[in-house]
Amino acid sequence: MNFDFDGKSESKTKTTKSKSRKTKKVKTTAVAATAESIAAKQRDISVSEFFSKNRHLLGFDNPRKALLTAVKEAVDNSLDACEEAYILPEVAVTIKQISEKKFTITIRDNGPGIVDKQIPNIFAKLLYGSKFHSLKMSRGQQGIGISAAGMYGLLTTGEPVQIISRTDKRKKASHYHVQIDTSKNKPLVVLDEACDFELPTGTQVTITIEGKYQKGKQSVDDYLAQTAMANPHVTIIYNAPDGETYKYERQTKKMPFIPVEIKPHPYGVELGLLYKMARESTAKRLSAFLHQDFSRVSTRLAGEICKKAKLSKNMRPASITIKEAEPLHAVINETKIMAPPVNCIGPIGEAELEKGMKRTVDAEFYAACTRKPTVYRGNPFLIEAAIAYGFKGKEDNGNGDADKQPQMELKRSANRVPLLYQQGACAIHKAVIETNWRNYNLSQSKGALPMGAAVLLVHIASVWVPFTSESKEAIAGYPEIIKEIKLAIQECGRQLGMYLRRQRRIKQEMVKRGYIETYLPYIGEALQEILELKDGQVRTVVSRLKEVLEKTRQI
């Protein structure tokens, strides 16, 4: 862009008259508004208009990130669909460069496919999906991602999203071209026909977008490699725009933990929400409402809560008033209630985490910790952490020689999806820098990651991950979450600290032992001279001396 601030190129051939006319036009001043004139301008804003104008909120800030985000949204959906249908996922990602800035990305999966009439809504309508209303761990949750990618493609290249999906091997596949009508947030179907598809069931989506391909950190390549690492049951075939093909074969045929949908846990449900849930409940009695609509509330406990709140357990929840909901809310939060069920969130597990680390980092020490599930705002979540320390050729020299050390590398993931952007805004980063790593024998500047040849992986699994923006790049800093992250990190840190202290002692020991080995012969010679010993006697004395000296310390 070359701005012409003086407007010369615009007006140099014009007469003075036309110039002054133009100036006048530009300087049109504002007119005082009235309640009526403001009212005339008030109107609805469609959610897709909103996100189209705010597309950095969705991860489309710049061309390189846009390419990554589009791939990520499609792959996340593919993995979720396969796992929901108990199918071992095989995902093929193909990126082709059409022109300098224009790319097509195609993601094909072997999932259950998508039924015809849902395809337009899923790919060309924001805030539409199956995962938002269920409390269950999944990669997608908002019903925004893939439609947003399609919307960005439309915005930058004018091309519709192309979908092929097959739900039954006895039937042909459906082929759709759809695009979003941003003014209404509704799908427009451009093409709808039957076609062949090479897989018995599955979905293939193609989006044309303005993007930029560049390898390295935060690239599509990086994202796919990290995804393969966190999902050992997945096969990924990646045809990169440079013509290379990468194949990540699955490491296991065992399906990962398949989470179950749960009801909200009563802790952390706000008064207003409790009131709304009661008013809308299908239960006929208050105690039945508490028992049915929440997890971990037995009939007996429900009765107890009603009693303590001085409400009849037989009252109709639909007729509850806000004044009655208040004591109910207070009592719930004072009552001891069992922790939420664990089967709604699947940890990767300590053993698997360590294995995953070992696959990528060749280190001398590994530790992992999976915390018990807990709750923020009624949503169960759990935190896991794993640490790898001492890469080959990058070991800590034990002298606190921090200058030569690299900074710890932090890898974040949420519901098995790697998070590549906005580290500084993430609760995980906050918890790591607020942890005192000096306790664990790593040097650390205030407000910074510790130093050391270490990789720290932190994973949050939750039925609802609170991201700081719709682009799902960083976790919001809920105190309950930060606390759990710190506890998981500390557990890994303690093990690392013990290892490092022992290493340091061994090193010092080796140094001392080196001294003994070096100087004992001279002491022997001296003793021989002074005491006039024979060679054999000298050897005996020296070896005894060595034993005694070494016994006085322990490793």
Next chain:
Amino acid sequence: MNFDFDGKSESKTKTTKSKSRKTKKVKTTAVAATAESIAAKQRDISVSEFFSKNRHLLGFDNPRKALLTAVKEAVDNSLDACEEAYILPEVAVTIKQISEKKFTITIRDNGPGIVDKQIPNIFAKLLYGSKFHSLKMSRGQQGIGISAAGMYGLLTTGEPVQIISRTDKRKKASHYHVQIDTSKNKPLVVLDEACDFELPTGTQVTITIEGKYQKGKQSVDDYLAQTAMANPHVTIIYNAPDGETYKYERQTKKMPFIPVEIKPHPYGVELGLLYKMARESTAKRLSAFLHQDFSRVSTRLAGEICKKAKLSKNMRPASITIKEAEPLHAVINETKIMAPPVNCIGPIGEAELEKGMKRTVDAEFYAACTRKPTVYRGNPFLIEAAIAYGFKGKEDNGNGDADKQPQMELKRSANRVPLLYQQGACAIHKAVIETNWRNYNLSQSKGALPMGAAVLLVHIASVWVPFTSESKEAIAGYPEIIKEIKLAIQECGRQLGMYLRRQRRIKQEMVKRGYIETYLPYIGEALQEILELKDGQVRTVVSRLKEVLEKTRQI
């Protein structure tokens, strides 16, 4: 919350049988989904359900921040309304503590009022407003804020939003109680009656929310003080929950620059958007479309663009194809087009910025810089910066004694609204830490704010400020914006650097002069002894020597 991980309190009185039944129930495993079973769960997500679940996106992460956010949204709206109607704003903020966690906040303004039928939508419907669709600098822009505050109030206390508004002194005011139906994102009117109001026109809104009142940084008090500073034409009366009343009288009766609504600038408009605008334009000819629907495109320039793009300037824009839009888009971005009009964004101005700084910081040096407007993605914006250096009692001692220095204090604002949270995620912070402050004689660690008794204020004014989340706390890192911030900072930095270098020279000079003053008498005595001078001669020699020595250097 006291979790009972073993479920003991829950089942201790139960028989083994009931225990095993419960365990079984909890372990219900997931069932493999099919395309059909997934489709059955697909549904629309209302935008208010979305934000209710993601309310940290709106600035309601915790009770203290919630209180601030609710006040901020209401005050921003009041100031916008007054200024639009050319009324010098007088805003009264009253916060009352009802119980430990429950507060009512009431904001009353002397604006033009809101017409009856708009009140429910404005206060109880997300994505509704007058500012989203117009390119004009204003505090609010999204049509979310005040409804979100009301939604949070409803969620945490169950109370509706109360509004009194009067648009005409000859009529009574309208009194409404409204609440949002989150499942549908529609307002529910609970009360609607006429009432008296003490002002001829104006609006008063009361929200009851769960909050926490705590003074200090990032508090309501802090926000109101900073708002008064950035808006010298505003009177704010603040009745704090602790019973104190603070009054910020307006400093000037001059209205600030009132921005004019503009059309989008052609630079940065994406292909897809250009195509959509053309298809939906009311213009009959392509050249008329370019001239009418964009700013800074004269009829002549529009013709030139059509010609270069090899399109007839008489073609109907509504029938353009994406293939035709492509060369049009390319030519627009290659053509030199005048910078966007300045009257859509009002800078605070260098003089006003310095004055504002002087009002709050008693420093020894001030500098300010207002950049020319430029464009990101078609949206005009401009950056201003001001720096104050050397607080009383906190001066730089000139020895680079950085340890004792405080870190530079960064104040951010957007369209005259102070930004109090998420500094680390903000483009302004990024630009400041990426600037090499050592060039300007301040010490700085890598990736950190510089050290020194300095306050840096950066203001972005734009017709559309790209915030990193709906809570409007940080600016997204568009490269064009970061570049402009850096240029503004550098200008202030250069002036500060010159000042600091001169100060350092003066200091060194003073030290040298001190030496001369101290040692010249001794030299005099020595000369007297050696040359056997009289007292008068010594005085003459010493004073001549002093003159000569001082002449050899300049300040």
